[in-house]
Amino acid sequence: MDHRRPPARRRRWEQKYRILLLAADGFAAAAAAFLVHAAYGRWAVALVLPPTWIVAMLAHRSYDRGVLGLGVEEYRRVLRGAVALPALAAVAYGLFRHDAGLLHDMIMAVVPAAVIALAVRYWLRRRLHRRWARSPDGSPTLLVGPAHGVAELIAVLRRGGTPRLQAAGVCLTDPENASQIRRLGVPALGGVGDLNDVVRALGITTVVVLPAPELDASVLRRISWTAAVQGVDFLLAPVLTDVSAARMAVRPTNGVPLVRIKPPNLSRVSRLPKELLDRSLAAALLLFLALPMLLIALVVRLDSPGPALFRQQRVGRYGDHFTMFKFRTMRSDSEALRAELEHLNQNSDGLLFKVKKDPRITRVGAFLRHSSIDELPQLINVVRGQMSLVGPRPPLPEEVEEYTSEIKRRLLVKPGLTGLWQVSGRSDLPWDEAVRLDLGYVDNWSMGLDLSILARTGSAVVRGTGAY
Structure with a gap:
């Protein structure tokens, strides 16, 4: 019966977390009712709002196990419940109590x-993620599929920073490639036929199956039965990777559940709020930071000969060229010396040129780069409409000339002052990974994703990882 203990612990944890969410929602509703009472002097809302708010959250499934701790989807369901609440109050007003004051x-x-419910949920989610990070075994997960796909998924799980699913072992459809998995520090525990014994022996809580020719409908059905008998979650990874959940929807057709992939949301109308936010926020930041930026420019000029600003041609949306601004962090003859340092390039696997401890960087420049302060003048490019606050890394023209047709999709949106590449490691990322992140951003763009990246940028800058 030992194999039952991890699922039992998981269920106790989920019940505890739901109780915390219910208490948080009750607190949010009570606090909001108190604010309304303070403004209008009526107590009736304090009796009606808390249970009504919790009913709205239940109706929009904000306590479902599948969204606990996930963030965006959890917040979206809270907002849907909040939007539905006025309509629910209006119905109650029309059918039961004709009290205009209460409505x-x-x-x-x-x-x-x-606002309070989202803030408390965010705080609880951060605590939950810290618990997952500290847990030695988290949610033990068994990965099933081909070695190449499993290796990619392991990299994604480790990159996420919140290991809700931790690879405890792998059952391969191609066991002859087990060495590829063992190099990642994950045990390869046999083939698909060994799945039942592995789940039982390791106390697995989740089975994730990746696409493979060997895993046809009958095999998948048997795996799902095994998972059900063992009391663990059964997850199917889609054939397409890097597709956000918001773009996927199940469409039943003649009893067959087909997954619809929505096209990327790149129309000018949908991106108008982003344009307004970018330019207004960049203009406000420029006004606020004007004096510090002038002082930084003076320090750059005093530290080494040359201009305070570095100007360079970059490629923006649809391939348009523009002049990008940065505080100068290198000697004025840095471009001429680049050929001599080609053998030190840390990104020799792609088109980027990055050198750790680059001798061309000035003393002040090293600090500006590590702190990302050198990028503040790009706010000018954002105000001009040439860049965005969030987007792919702005490429050089010679880089774009080497782009394949697939990589050119990065040019469908404006380059960004920050982006997934910055919050995921910056210069430490290999070229293929940087491209994958940028293409994932283009395909899955949303205002929620932008706000999430902006929120993560601060901690990425403080850590300074990959900034050189």
């Missing part, structure tokens, strides 16, 4: 209740 108070309480 007004319920509508006014929605915004503070949503």
Whole structure:
């Protein structure tokens, strides 16, 4: 019966987390009701709002096991419940209690209740992720599929920073390639036929199956039965990777559940809020940082001969060239010396040129690069509409000339001052990984993704990982 213990621990943890969420939602509703009472002097909303708010959260499945700790989807369901609450209050007003004051108070309480509920959920999610990071075994996960696909998924799970799923072992459809998995520090535990014994022996809580020709419908069905008998989750990885959950939807057709992949949302109308946010926020930051930036420019000029700003041609959306601004961090003859340092390139596997401890970097420049302060003048490019706050790395013209047709998809959006490449390691990333992140951003863009990247940028800059 030992193999039952991890799922039992998981269920206890999930029950505890749901209780915390219920308490948090009750607190959010009570706090919002108190604010409304303070403004309008009525107590009726304090009796009605908390249970109504929790009913709305239940109706929109914000306590489902599948969204606990996931972030965006969890927040989206809270917002849907908040939007539905005024409609629910209006229905109650029309059918039961014709109290215009109570209807007004319920509508006014929605915004503070949503803000408090989201803030508390964010705090609980951060605590949950820290717990996952500290846990030695997290949620033991068995990966099933071909060695190449499993290796890619292991890299994704390790890169996420919040290891809810931790690879405890692998059952391969091609066991002859087990050495490729062992090099990653994950045990290869046999083939698909060994799955039942492995789940039982390791106390697996989740089975993830990747696409493979050997895994036809009958094999997948048997694996799902095994998972059900063992009381563990059964997950199917899609054939297409780097597709956000928001773009995927199940469409049943004649009893067959087909997965629809929505096209990338790149129309000008959908990106108008991003344009407004980019330019207004960049302009506000320029005004706020004007004096510090002038002082930085003066220090750059005093530290080494040459201009304070470095100007370089970069390629923007649709291949348009523009002049990008940065604080100068290198000697004025740095471009002439590049050929002499080609053998030191840390990104020899791709088109980027990066050298650790580059001798061309000035004393002040080293600090500016490590802290990313050198990129602040790019706010000018954002105000001009040439760049965005969030987007792919702005490439050089000679890099773009070497792009394949697939990589050119990076040019469908404006380059960014920050992006997935920056919050995921910056210069330490291999070229293929940087391209994968940029293409994933282009295909899965949303305002929520932009805000998430902006929130993660601060910690990435403080860590300074890959900044050289």
